[in-house]
Amino acid sequence: MIKNVLSDIGGIGLYGVISICLFFAVFTGALFLSLRMKQSVADHINSLPLEDGEPVQKGVSHE
Amino acid sequence: MSTNIETFKYDNRIVRAFAIATVIWGLVGFSAGLLIACQLFWPDLNLNLQYTTFGRLRPLHTNAVIFAFVGNGMFMGIYYSLQRLCKARIYNDTLSWINFWGWQLIIVSAAVTLPLGLTSSKEYAELEWPIDIAIAVIWVVFAINLFGTILKRREKHLYVAVWFYIATAITVAMLHIVNSLAVPAGWFKSYSLYAGVQDALVQWWYAHNAVAFFLTTSYLGLMYYFLPKAANRPVFSYRLSIIHFWALIFIYIWAGPHHLLYTALPDWAQSLGMAFSIMLIAPSWGGMLNGLLTLRGAWDKVREEPMLKFMVVAITAYGMATLEGPMLSIKSVNALSHYTDWTIAHVHTAALGWNGFLTFSVLYWLYPRLYNTKLYSVKLANWHFWLGLLGMMFYVIPMYWSGITQGLMWKQFTSEGFMQYPNFLETVLQLIPMYKLRAIGGTFYILGACLMTYNLYKTAKSGVFVPEVEVQAPALQAEVAAHDGNDPWHHRWIESKPLVMTGFALVAVAIGGLVEFIPMWIIKENVPTIASVKPYTPLEVLGRDIYIREGCVGCHSQMIRPFRSETERYGDYSKAGEFVFDHPFLWGSKRTGPDLHRIGGKYPDAWHYNHMDDPRLTSPGSIMPRYPWLLTQKLETNSLPARIGALRKVGVPYPSGFEATAQTNLQAQAAKIVENLKQGAITNAPPDREIIALVAYLQRLGTDIKTTNAPPVKTAAN
Numbered sequence: 202m203i204k205n206v207l208s209d210i211g212g213i214g215l216y217g218v219i220s221i222c223l224f225f226a227v228f229t230g231a232l233f234l235s236l237r238m239k240q241s242v243a244d245h246i247n248s249l250p251l252e253d254g255e256p257v258q259k260g261v262s263h264e
Numbered sequence: 265m266s267t268n269i270e271t272f273k274y275d276n277r278i279v280r281a282f283a284i285a286t287v288i289w290g291l292v293g294f295s296a297g298l299l300i301a302c303q304l305f306w307p308d309l310n311l312n313l314q315y316t317t318f319g320r321l322r323p324l325h326t327n328a329v330i331f332a333f334v335g336n337g338m339f340m341g342i343y344y345s346l347q348r349l350c351k352a353r354i355y356n357d358t359l360s361w362i363n364f365w366g367w368q369l370i371i372v373s374a375a376v377t378l379p380l381g382l383t384s385s386k387e388y389a390e391l392e393w394p395i396d397i398a399i400a401v402i403w404v405v406f407a408i409n410l411f412g413t414i415l416k417r418r419e420k421h422l423y424v425a426v427w428f429y430i431a432t433a434i435t436v437a438m439l440h441i442v443n444s445l446a447v448p449a450g451w452f453k454s455y456s457l458y459a460g461v462q463d464a465l466v467q468w469w470y471a472h473n474a475v476a477f478f479l480t481t482s483y484l485g486l487m488y489y490f491l492p493k494a495a496n497r498p499v500f501s502y503r504l505s506i507i508h509f510w511a512l513i514f515i516y517i518w519a520g521p522h523h524l525l526y527t528a529l530p531d532w533a534q535s536l537g538m539a540f541s542i543m544l545i546a547p548s549w550g551g552m553l554n555g556l557l558t559l560r561g562a563w564d565k566v567r568e569e570p571m572l573k574f575m576v577v578a579i580t581a582y583g584m585a586t587l588e589g590p591m592l593s594i595k596s597v598n599a600l601s602h603y604t605d606w607t608i609a610h611v612h613t614a615a616l617g618w619n620g621f622l623t624f625s626v627l628y629w630l631y632p633r634l635y636n637t638k639l640y641s642v643k644l645a646n647w648h649f650w651l652g653l654l655g656m657m658f659y660v661i662p663m664y665w666s667g668i669t670q671g672l673m674w675k676q677f678t679s680e681g682f683m684q685y686p687n688f689l690e691t692v693l694q695l696i697p698m699y700k701l702r703a704i705g706g707t708f709y710i711l712g713a714c715l716m717t718y719n720l721y722k723t724a725k726s727g728v729f730v731p732e733v734e735v736q737a738p739a740l741q742a743e744v745a746a747h748d749g750n751d752p753w754h755h756r757w758i759e760s761k762p763l764v765m766t767g768f769a770l771v772a773v774a775i776g777g778l779v780e781f782i783p784m785w786i787i788k789e790n791v792p793t794i795a796s797v798k799p800y801t802p803l804e805v806l807g808r809d810i811y812i813r814e815g816c817v818g819c820h821s822q823m824i825r826p827f828r829s830e831t832e833r834y835g836d837y838s839k840a841g842e843f844v845f846d847h848p849f850l851w852g853s854k855r856t857g858p859d860l861h862r863i864g865g866k867y868p869d870a871w872h873y874n875h876m877d878d879p880r881l882t883s884p885g886s887i888m889p890r891y892p893w894l895l896t897q898k899l900e901t902n903s904l905p906a907r908i909g910a911l912r913k914v915g916v917p918y919p920s921g922f923e924a925t926a927q928t929n930l931q932a933q934a935a936k937i938v939e940n941l942k943q944g945a946i947t948n949a950p951p952d953r954e955i956i957a958l959v960a961y962l963q964r965l966g967t968d969i970k971t972t973n974a975p976p977v978k979t980a981a982n
Contacts, residue, residue: 221539223775224511224543227510227511228507228511228546231507231509231511234506235502235503235504235506235507236503243503245421246421246502248498249419250348250492250498251497251498253735
């Protein structure tokens with residue numbers, strides 16, 4: 202059955218349109234999700250690398 | 265809120281082990297690259313040894329740099345950052361060390377088997393099946409450690425770097441398993457499950473995404489962690505990092521067919537690959553800008569901090585390479601660039617700049633912290649930076665020059681309509697000065713890496729290793745109650761649930777491959793069969809396996825594109841139906857020598873015999889190495905039944921019982937070639953030498969469709 206469905210795609214020129222649509226959907230989906238995020242949460246997550254709970258080692262700098 | 269504070273320790277031992285391995289394998293991988301770069305203008309540099317020819321060492325170089333240098337660098341960075349981002353020790357120390365030693369063992373196996381000629385010939389997946397299984401096992405060990413650590417974390421939110429690590433773990437596993445499927449014909453020989461066009465599609469889906477998910481997403485994770493650490497400021501935009509991640513992993517997986525433009529791959533797949541490659545600019549540049557803008561207001565630190573200098577060049581190289589990649593995927597640009605040194609320049613912008621410099625950056629940052637000291641010499645690190653940068657320039661600029669020069673020469677016609685440079689060798693000799701300049705660039709780069717090795721060694725000696733770091737953090741359950749709501753439309757909902765996130769990521773990376781593979785496998789129209797194309801004879805099978813063993817595919821394509829400049833030079837363009845028995849496909853990706861798809865019947869047998877003995881006898885000035893051992897080594901025929909049996913299993917229609925007559929068939933064809941050689945004044949060639957099998961294979965290449973003028977025949981299945 203799947204073979205018949207895929208055979209009907211024919212010309213397959215549609216793939217270009219499908220690919221653009223998928224790209225658009227994923228891109229806007231990610232945009233939507235990211236814009237819905239609260240600034241305070243974004244700031245918290247963003248600061249995670251700087252707050253790893255590790256004590257600052259003395260003298261660890263490049264002169 | 266509960267204040268259930270827990271005390272635990274980060275493991276630095278495993279990080280140090282991977283760091284040392286990164287430095288050592290980096291030097292090995294770069295040196296192998298320099299050696300083969302020099303062989304291209306000094307062919308005798310293989311010292312007449314079969315184990316050190318360009319064909320066998322080229323995969324050693326690529327595997328060493330990708331899987332040994334970057335692989336260890338990736339593990340180093342992940343094992344360091346993952347613990348700190350999850351506020352948890354790595355899930356299981358024993359698994360960490362199995363991961364480490366298993367990976368090193370795999371690298372050593374590669375370093376032994378590839379020079380021995382034990383190769384599947386599929387680019388960046390050359391290792392034979394027992395090593396492939398070992399890779400899968402060790403990768404699973406790594407994944408257990410990764411997900412185990414994430415699950416026992418004390419920080420609810422997964423930082424963007426961890427998403428990239430998750431994407432790397434699941435996608436590399438998927439790519440490796442699908443592309444490595446093969447039927448063994450002995451302990452060190454196997455035949456790809458796929459043939460011809462399908463094999464090419466799977467292979468370049470793998471190879472393209474190995475670049476994407478081994479060399480890129482893992483290192484983007486490192487960038488998102490180590491850049492804020494070094495700049496001491498958070499990433500420019502967390503929201504941009506969300507878009508960067510999802511768009512990148514979704515789009516990357518579709519772009520593989522851009523490696524097969526103008527080949528026998530169906531046009532729809534080529535167009536799909538091109539379209540998605542161009543789209544890739546958006547997320548790639550989003551990521552690059554997010555990295556560079558993190559440094560806004562902190563550029564003064566870049567002047568003082570060598571680590572940041574390396575990081576800035578790495579991110580810039582990422583931006584350049586990810587703009588160039590989509591440009592090269594435009595069919596009209598690819599028509600010029602493909603098979604030339606332009607591709608070599610492109611990948612080295614990324615490898616030397618993005619992966620190399622980012623690794624150096626992380627190493628310079630980590631070592632003082634692992635040893636609780638300061639860097640031994642900032643001056644030496646600055647020397648390394650400038651030597652490395654100069655080395656990159658001396659590498660890539662001559663390669664761009666060389667690639668464009670050769671691409672144009674191949675396509676140049678005279679005003680009378682004849683080829684301006686009909687002799688392929690003429691276009692190669694033009695490039696020799698560029699190859700010499702490239703070797704100077706590589707030398708600079710290695711010298712810089714040597715300075716770094718010394719600097720890191722002295723840094724380690726000047727401090728005391730900190731094997732574990734004790735820290736405190738609240739337990740995770742205390743955090744859960746603090747967060748409000750379960751609104752599924754917040755991205756936080758996904759990224760705080762690692763398994764949901766992994767599921768989404770898996771769907772995102774699987775969809776592109778499935779959309780490309782399923783039609784290719786199911787719709788027979790994609791590979792029109794040609795009635796006159798027959799399976800290889802037993803002697804030709806062994807000859808083809810010698811061709812694979814010697815890595816001929818590293819310099820010779822077997823894919824004539826439908827351009828007049830190619831059909832004039834090589835003969836009729838290649839058709840998909842001609843490769844239906846090619847397990848694996850051998851289309852190649854670079855023409856250091858001419859295409860060989862229509863080499864069959866072009867020259868007498870004796871020409872090939874002499875050419876393999878010493879290419880300069882037949883082609884003065886050739887940069888191909890000599891293969892005198894093929895004339896003396898006895899052809900191994902004991903494995904013939906196993907090879908035919910394995911090929912039958914992957915779909916080659918040898919009749920049952922063919923193994924019984926294979927030996928006789930082989931001897932008859934060998935005797936015929938020996939007779940042909942006598943006509944070429946070679947009277948002493950024994951019929952049981954490897955050269956006879958290789959000549960049989962070369963003379964068969966591309967000749968099947970010459971036996972009939974019939975057009976491609978569609979199968980009844982349509």
